[in-house]
Amino acid sequence: MADKKQKETKEDITFFHPDIFETPENAPPFLKGYKCKKCGKIWFPKFVPCPNPDCWSEEMEVVALSRRGKIYSYTDVYIGQPTMRSYMPMTMAYVDLPEGVRVFSQLEGEVGSFRCDEEVELVAGPVRNNLDGKPITGYKFKKISS
């Protein structure tokens, strides 16, 4: 029992983050938006209750956000915490989704190859290592494969 619990914990920390990111077995991954049933606003990442101060509704519905978005801005980053350094330099970006949500994300692909207003799509991939040096899987965006 104790072993099982420990195993689960180990697995959990290599995935970021079930509340906001889903990787179904036979379908592409997607980000989870939180739609307020009362005011209709879609939030990302997870907010419960709704942060709209005129609302504060507890009833939030999980919706799959669009997998495609547009790069608002990007930067190739050369510094970071020790558990990210093996990934550097890496490109980070704000990606705007059609639902009116701006997502901060790493971009998968060559440093220096991205442009503002370019379209990208969601993928799963390593975003950093945990303290044991194992890669943590999270959401990323990459150029649209034609």
Add this chain to the structure above:
Amino acid sequence: MRDVYVIGIGEITFGMLPDDYHILGQKVVRAAIKDAGISWKDIGSAFVGNGTNGLCTGQRVFRDTGMCGKLPIINVESACSAGAMAVHSAYIRVATGLDEVSIGVGTENASLHREAGSAPSPDQTDVEGFLGAVMVAKYALRAQRYMYETGATLEDLAQVTIKNRRHATNNPYAWPKAKGKITVEEVVNSRMIATPLTLNQCCAMTDGAGAVIVASGDAVKKFGISKPVKIKASTVVSGPFSTGPKDECGDDIVKLGSFKAYEDSGIGPEDIDMVECHDAFTISELIYYEAMGFCKKGDGLKMLLDGDVTHGGKVVFSPRGGMLAYGHPMGASGAAQVAQCVRQLRGECNGYQVEGAKTAMTQVTGGGLSGTQHAACTTHILSI
């Protein structure tokens, strides 16, 4: 609310300092009391701004001055805005009549409290921080978009560093390593941190402190203060929150804070002679010319390149050299900005004096809170 004046300031030279934050704080407290020409007994309350040095930092500063037990000491934290917010808190205490005299202190030692080479660790609940959104990356995203929208070049951005370091040349309080002449090539070709921001476009994480003593009009008379500087506005705002798109070439909270300060003081940007702003990166100052209303949207770069923001121009931005020449010890900067503005308005800045300066403004934001452009912004307008 009654009128409030700055009657004393304490400053030290910024840099990588061997003394911890409480020693730096004590130095500026003693310097400010001496500058005001009052006794420690005249101070009714103290506010201490600090970012990351621990708990009960204010009491730790004042304990060794022997003042603990004699006055309330309140600790103020809002990341980079902490020092200015401590001054604001002292201002409120006097404006509302609770005290005749109060002191706002900002102090920070970053270099003694940092794991070698590490960026600040993210809050585990902050998705952006977890994915690597260090502060410089967030500003780099703004810079990249600014260049995309306006056609500004890396060489244009470099002009902010060149101007601010030149301004600091004769300022004894600026970090000696970061003041004076620097060329476009030295800025552009320095180590890349996050495109397009190179090392020399980023403020250093130095150590420092500043203190500001504020007092009522009655106290000014009682102590015979010769050059009191009036606080025309002292405003604090919090960052508008939204997880949707924002204009990262603009700044909603800085605009909110600046225009509230203009409204509170009845003074507009056209009346302001100098500004100490949160120039943590080159791009920040460019964005703030516009966000603070010193020019129309899209005209910031022109202001810089036309020489409108240096000595002899419309308004001198960062005459002390700004954070690009001081470095930026989180809790200290906001108080040090106010102290330098007071020194300028008194006409005591030999070799870097803004000619005829009568009105000065400080602006310092704080906190990279996801969903806001900054968690906090503190603004002061001062006049003599």
